[in-house]
Amino acid sequence: MVAGVKCVVTGTNIKVLGRAVHSLSRIGEELYFEPLDDGLFLRSVNSSRSAYACFTLTPLFFCTYEVTGGTCQCKIYMKSVLSVFRSLASLEKTVEKCVIRLNTASSRLVIQLFCKYGVTKTHNLSYQECESLQAVYNPELCPNVLRAQARLLSDAVVHFPVTLAEVTLSASPCGKVTLRNYVEEETDPGKAMLTELSLSREEFLDYQLQELREITFCLREFRGLLAFADSSGLPISIHFDSAGCPVVFAVDDTVLEAHFVLATLSDADPAAQSQDRRPCLPNDEDDFLGDDLDYMIAMETTLAGPPSPPRSPTFSRPVPTPEERDVTSGSDEEEEEEIPGTPPNKKFRSLFFGSVIKNSGGMKQEVLAEDSDG
Structure with missing residues (x-):
């Protein structure tokens, strides 16, 4: 069975997710993405291993949180994720829903921002499979x-x-x-x-x-x-x-x-x-x-x-x-x-x-x- 995850974030939690990504960008150059049954784990570590950060988002944080096919740990280039949530003010004013999908068959992490007036921004991010950090x-x-x-x-x-x-x-x-x-x-x-x-x-x-x-x-x-x-x-x-x-x-x-x-x-x-x-x-x-x-x-x-x-x-x-x-x-x-x-x-x-x-x-x-x- 192909491992995958689907997360739907709405309301003010979209900006909270963006701020979490901005905080992790102060730590390292890679974002470790690990969805588990008890929540989504976002981690980062600096090159000298002297600074480590972890955000745990429980299923209650999401409007929809589905994990299928077991674990699928991966790491993504931090600047790629940061570009999606770069403007926190814009996220709060224009984005109504954020959908995150990860499918190991396509080897892509897809982040969709559903904005006002029917505008949809889709980001296809490549990732590398890794062990849990x-x-x-x-x-x-x-x-x-x-x-x-x-x-x-x-x-x-x-x-x-x-x-x-x-x-x-x-x-x-x-x-x-x-x-x-x-x-x-x-x-x-x-x-x-x-x-x-x-x-x-x-x-x-x-x-x-x-x-x-x-x-x-x-x-x-x-x-x-x-x-x-x-x-x-x-x-x-x-x-x-x-x-x-x-x-x-x-x-x-x-x-x-x-x-x-x-x-x-x-x-x-x-x-x-x-x-x-x-x-x-x-x-x-x-x-x-x-x-x-x-x-x-x-x-x-x-x-x-x-x-x-x-x-x-x-x-x-x-x-x-x-x-x-x-x-x-x-x-x-x-x-x-x-x-x-x-x-x-x-x-x-x-x-x-x-x-x-x-x-x-x-x-x-x-x-x-x-x-x-x-």
Whole structure:
């Protein structure tokens, strides 16, 4: 039986789908499309495997959701999908219905936009079959949780330049959260611009912190999630541990979930690095699902939270649209390595944590080329 899927999206959910695609375009150059019985999974990962994002659209999100013939995972060039949903304002004003069809017999993903006045736009996108793209992370194992309205965080990061690469988040048990721009150690203090902003504990919907923590992550991907959550009116949960461990940003609703997993800058303190480097992983054994060079650690978890109260009136300015910028690369080894193209002291720990790839038989694959010495 030929595998296929048919999804029909109507109303405001068309724009929500478009915003999800725009957020994923901040992560990687390919969109992983996986329809399952419990919903449609849209995923992406950057080339260095230091940033991963997943949107889960439940069957309730669609007017019609039909999956036939089993699974049919595929990946599509991101710019091709982005061209369909490029103008979000036009989607809201002119598009009345969006139909997505995937048929493995024709090897095409067809997206049709039914607009006003009987206009129909049909996009036939080629795709490549692949294995399922999944990352191992368990937010419930992260001891620190911050939850706030997206508007609060959006109005906070608006004070940083759109060209800023990384931002440092510092949280203390006393109830103070600080956001500041990350500055390289060798930067001349007289030429560096320092921006720091503090938020009180009362600004957050949830504040769980065991001890003082400070993490540094890429701002570009975070802004992509902020734009989506702010437009949807959904709060954002931040799950993190120590520096060097992935930080998980989560947005959840009754009909969708979004998870962004970002690598953080490793702590320069050797004593801090001696802590467990995998607090966010569900077990000690890492399983992989291979996709040639496009693979990630397997399995994810979901989050749920109570309804959110009105946003804080601390800020009032909107979030600007960030300019295109290359994402900072990450390391794929447990030991810290210098990253080409970045200052020597900038070391991002990837999501792998020294794991290995396994084939279906459980045997390690042959190493065809040793890692470069950087």
